[in-house]
Amino acid sequence: MEKIIRLAHGSGGKLTQQLIRDVFFPCFNNQFLAPLDDSAVVNIDGIRVAFTTDSYVVKPIFFPGGDIGKLSVSGTINDLAVMGARPAFISCSLIIEEGFSLSDLKRIVSSIQHTAEETGVNIVTGDTKVVEKRGADSIFINTSGIGIVPAEVNLGIDRIRVGDKIIVNGTVGDHSVAILSQREELGFEVSLESDCAPIYDLISKLNGNWDSVKFMRDPTRGGVAGVLNEIVQNRGFGIELWERSIPFQEETLAVCELLGMDPLYLANEGKVILFVESEKAQDILNIFKAHPMGKRSSIIGEVVAGPKGKVYLVTSIGTHRVVDMLVEDQLPRIC
């Protein structure tokens, strides 16, 4: 194992997994800590409460389609929502670099509140630390969240079966491309915006259909490929993806071609991947398509008997290729 922390340890790829397995798990091991879930689900006097945390270090802090404030609240709402929880309370802790503009801070705080309001959650507690100039890169935000898991929700990787269909609620990779377009060194422009948004409202439309929904994840760092690889790891099934069925913005594909990136690893901040019972997949797709945040929803693949533990892509021209987990991300500081 390496002796220092590298950027890739925070990428959501293989090195992140290794860090979790070698450093955090041996220490924090307890019944609630679930590596593959976006929130812990704890029991408080018989009530299932989802609890999650994320720190946001995105650069730049303002980007097409959002800002670090919107991102930090959306991200935590989404981590709760993909556990089937109703997001209820959010905390917000800021680390600010000395000299940061007060008007930018106001803009970010108002964006935080606006995003929270949209989903009906309250920012109930917070903290502010200020560090010296060059002690932090402008502003970092941590949000933690509490959500209530309704009794009818029963999600778990162990419920996934061969034949289950995989659904995504829209175009893949928009967030990474929007961030990329703002990095001066890359020098290109796109009209595309980040998909950064809370998706609880969309997910709440699954009420009444929870029996058919096996598992959900939001494909943020590491993208669709990263999340599916985490799910399939050491399992008795494989995943087949259909390239033709995966929705992309044209600009995303153009940027990926230009920069030699694979769009399946790009981050998303307003997307959910669902594993659903095959017979109900079309019904759930229809529910999603009827919602503004799910218009371009698509069934992108299915759970297959083998090769076990692998994700593979059936390409547009009919070939098969394994979609592995990356060792490091294609782009740091995207969230």
Added chain:
Amino acid sequence: MEKIIRLAHGSGGKLTQQLIRDVFFPCFNNQFLAPLDDSAVVNIDGIRVAFTTDSYVVKPIFFPGGDIGKLSVSGTINDLAVMGARPAFISCSLIIEEGFSLSDLKRIVSSIQHTAEETGVNIVTGDTKVVEKRGADSIFINTSGIGIVPAEVNLGIDRIRVGDKIIVNGTVGDHSVAILSQREELGFEVSLESDCAPIYDLISKLNGNWDSVKFMRDPTRGGVAGVLNEIVQNRGFGIELWERSIPFQEETLAVCELLGMDPLYLANEGKVILFVESEKAQDILNIFKAHPMGKRSSIIGEVVAGPKGKVYLVTSIGTHRVVDMLVEDQLPRIC
């Protein structure tokens, strides 16, 4: 109002108050957000749940008596404990500078786990972000926590009455002095250690006496003076402190004299200030003194009719002086 964020905005003094009042409150205003409390108390299906968050940016990250890991867990446990809550679940989110030593990380993670275990709380969810070299100062840790408030606990500033006694569980200012002693530019050495520790076990000894306990706070940033000023602000009472009764380590007083600092503003990370019914003050003091973390507990003052909204100190030589809230802290990055 100033146009940029200064270090003092994170000091816990007047500028922090102003930031909260002018920027956060107008946005985040809701029934749960209580500026004076260390945690929000929310209601989940009839259960009172305390929820708190704090980011830790302490420098240096290893100091006499603790490290950023122990501090981050103690701080959140204490923020829950002073609400009368039993700390239950903690989240832990790291922002790490590229190049950080893996062995230091392991040491910190093990310190986090050790401190959590001591109080019987679980680290149930986490996150790791890595930023480029010089994008952050070594490591920042956010912990958020959930605690359960027992039915018999009824704490609130509105329960404070003239005549109530004020208790602290030991020597004041140890944490700041321990941090100070490690800052190279100051060039002095002390044998004193930070008081950094979880104090839930001590506070839990109040069970059976909650009727007599009106309000609690932990005097971290801003110190005893900062916390008491926050409590007294705009209230119909004042606070009288008795210099002779406030416990200090001798070294703390020596360092303060040397550097021209007032020990009442120094930060503490294992202390609680209690407002208790006068008739029960001695009983509660005895309970505290019987505990290893409360051996040097003392009744340090009382709530007085006036001057309203002010904290004043009766000095050892019998004079009175007002103890105001500082505009900026005497020392940044102490927690």
